[in-house]
Amino acid sequence: MFLSEELKLRCHQDADESTYLELCILFYESAASSIFQPHLLRVFSVLLMSESFSEKIKGITAADVTFINLLKESEFSCVSQVAVQGKTCVMKMYHAVEKSPADPPDREIDNFTCESIAYQRLKAKGLCQQAVVPDFYGVIEQINPKKWQPHLKKFLNDKLRPNAVLIEYIPNICQINLSTFSERRIAKLHAILRSIHAAGVYPGDPYPRNMIVQMDTDRVFWIDFDRAQTSSEGSITERQRQWIQEEDEMMGEFVDFLKADYQDGKSIVPGPTITHIYDGSSTPVMVSTTPSGD
Numbered sequence: 001m002f003l004s005e006e007l008k009l010r011c012h013q014d015a016d017e018s019t020y021l022e023l024c025i026l027f028y029e030s031a032a033s034s035i036f037q038p039h040l041l042r043v044f045s046v047l048l049m050s051e052s053f054s055e056k057i058k059g060i061t062a063a064d065v066t067f068i069n070l071l072k073e074s075e076f077s078c079v080s081q082v083a084v085q086g087k088t089c090v091m092k093m094y095h096a097v098e099k100s101p102a103d104p105p106d107r108e109i110d111n112f113t114c115e116s117i118a119y120q121r122l123k124a125k126g127l128c129q130q131a132v133v134p135d136f137y138g139v140i141e142q143i144n145p146k147k148w149q150p151h152l153k154k155f156l157n158d159k160l161r162p163n164a165v166l167i168e169y170i171p172n173i174c175q176i177n178l179s180t181f182s183e184r185r186i187a188k189l190h191a192i193l194r195s196i197h198a199a200g201v202y203p204g205d206p207y208p209r210n211m212i213v214q215m216d217t218d219r220v221f222w223i224d225f226d227r228a229q230t231s232s233e234g235s236i237t238e239r240q241r242q243w244i245q246e247e248d249e250m251m252g253e254f255v256d257f258l259k260a261d262y263q264d265g266k267s268i269v270p271g272p273t274i275t276h277i278y279d280g281s282s283t284p285v286m287v288s289t290t291p292s293g294d
Contacts, residue, residue, distance in 0.1 A: 065084055066082060068080070070151075076095060076226070077093060078152070078154055084166060090167050091164050091166055092167065093155070094162055094163055096162055098160060106237070108230075112165070114226050114228045118225035119133075119165060120136070121230050122225075125198075125199040127192075132192040132195065132220075132222065133222050138166050139165050143161055145158070145162065170214060170219075172214060172216055174213050175208050175209050176208050176212070176220070177258075178258065178262055178266060180213045181258060181259075183259070185213055189211045193222065193247070193248065197247070201225070202228060202230075202231075202244050203228050204243070208254070210224045
């Protein structure tokens with residue numbers, strides 16, 4: 001599973017955004033297996049960091065990154081609001097996973113690989129441009145945490161160097177719930193999930209914490225693809241097809257339950273407004289408030 005010499009050459013040539021998307025599609029069509037492998041990420045990153053790419057972020061070093069705010073930490077990743085070469089964005093850095101013979105053969109388990117490959121596919125298929133997922137700016141690989149202190153203390157004792165994705169910073173958002181519910185919003189979220197599936201991405205985490213509303217613009221979108229499985233272009237396996245079908249059914253049930261609760265007059269106290277795309281991921285407490293309209 002390797003890129004053709006012609007495609008490798010074109011990756012390094014100046015191109016407008018439409019050509020960039022064409023190259024993305026060619027990249028996926030060149031893959032032969034059902035799950036992309038990490039060794040392709042470096043070649044593909046050339047596309048994302050291309051000097052011709054709009055909103056470009058390229059040649060990142062520690063000196064280029066200004067840490068603004070730590071948004072979330074977990075045992076798997078560290079999410080920060082940063083400025084990269086003057087552009088505000090979210091940097092999600094992952095503890096690297098050492099491969100094991102015991103790893104499932106039909107699933108990718110490394111969170112960085114899952115999320116970066118999913119965003120690459122979504123970008124290539126135009127979903128980032130449609131604003132139905134956060135925009136994706138690129139990746140930073142093989143980070144030396146000693147050069148990023150004091151911000152990466154959690155990574156100093158890792159056996160493997162961490163990797164990170166850079167994505168759009170989106171302020172003033174809330175997850176979908178009864179206080180943010182509307183028929184239009186929930187229908188749009190379900191339609192977005194189906195578009196994600198049509199792009200060959202199975203998010204694997206279809207919970208309200210990942211279904212987001214930006215209140216001042218009424219933008220709705222999905223986040224968090226660090227469990228996502230991305231199929232090869234045109235060669236989805238039967239197992240992957242089953243995953244997607246089950247996830248769509250689960251989303252349909254959630255839509256029905258949320259509509260029923262809303263119509264029954266149940267509602268939910270909104271937690272603090274999410275100031276960025278990774279706040280407010282815990283399940284909110286059920287109490288009473290006034291639901292929003294369309």
